[in-house]
């Protein structure tokens with residue numbers, strides 16, 4: 155069931171090599187960049203690093219926190235949390251190529267001690283009960299049909315009282331999502347929950363829901379600004395193009411329309427375990 159998701163996010167050849175090649179073609183040496191410079195590469199969710207920083211401020215992390223990033227992708231969220239809070243972050247992701255590239259990017263940035271990346275499935279986490287102080291997931295659940303298992307696993311690996319933030323793309327009230335989308339070229343690997351379903355799922359997993367933020371309007375403005383500038387403001391706008399080729403343009407147009415018509419929403423849920 156997860157094979158289609160892995161295939162969707164796997165490029166051909168070493169993704170880290172291709173990212174490094176794209177950076178060098180722009181005159182940028184990967185190891186001389188900072189985590190913030192990588193935003194357009196490794197923060198693969200609406201509003202990028204700004205969204206991660208907002209969510210980090212809700213999580214009350216300290217340098218002693220042990221944090222889990224579920225569906226970590228190329229590791230941008232993990233590195234931003236590790237860099238700003240000084241904590242250790244473990245990222246887990248289904249797609250082996252993304253885990254390997256995430257570890258390599260952490261190496262370029264001198265962050266291998268603060269971050270680690272493990273290949274695995276969010277619905278069956280290879281960690282002990284109560285192993286983490288906090289957990290986050292950004293734009294991963296829309297590929298996961300068994301969200302009940304995903305959130306039960308997140309709850310299990312958190313210590314009592316630990317914080318959990320789920321930042322996801324949801325099904326809106328404006329009609330069906332349009333495909334291709336960046337998380338699914340066609341609907342068979344897309345599983346969007348509604349806001350009410352999310353509340354029921356999180357509470358059903360045993361979380362106390364503390365806060366819900368609907369950032370759909372901000373996501374639309376962010377995407378409009380990025381597309382209006384043609385991407386030239388981005389330091390290193392390479393990953394989406396590397397993974398999805400020219401179909402990325404159609405994905406962006408579909409997202410713009412889906413956000414305007416509230417077919418898709420972006421929402422964050424802050425919970426306590």
Ligand SMILES: C[S@@+](CC[C@H](N)C(=O)[O-])C[C@H]1O[C@@H](n2cnc3c(N)ncnc32)[C@H](O)[C@@H]1O
Nearest residue numbers: 197198199225226227247248249275276292294
């Ligand atoms: C759109 S990317 C987001 C990556 C990252 N969270 C970020 O914001 O930059 C979605 C990620 O979810 C991962 N994913 C999908 N299904 C998963 C599962 N069942 N378990 C773990 N990761 C999964 C994909 O491999 C992909 O890396």
